[in-house]
Amino acid sequence: MSILNLDITKDRCPMTFVKTKLKLEELEPGDTLEILLTAGEPLNNVPRTATEQGYTVLETTLVKENIYKVVIRK
Template identity: 55%
Template sequence: MSDKPIQADHDIDITGEVCPMTFVRTKLRLERLKSGETLSVRLRGEEPLRNVPRAARDEGHTILGIEADGDTHIVTIRRA
């Protein structure tokens, strides 16, 4: 296993957003991707860290990884 971050096709920074806008912004960005493309989501806080991956899974997307990066996390999602 490599410790290098997963290289995503696209990225979005939602560290300034609060729930429920964290997943709304993520969902809107995912909808613009082609099936199989990946999105790296930078977020901050426990609530988005719980809700964004869960909501993405509920929509049929795949969570490829969640990495801590200082006081933020990077969630990598593959579009269904």
């Protein structure tokens, strides 16, 4: 099981999910992706869209002010 990392804290919708999606495509089923994103729109939308597209959101944790880590499994 491998883990990939992605920082989309500087991106805006929809590039946040575009980059997430492209990374998720690199994964094998069972692999996980750790994403750093900001609160607000990215935190609201990226995990939701990933869930809609059949991925599993494992955890969401506050890393530092306004920045969250979201872990998604393929």
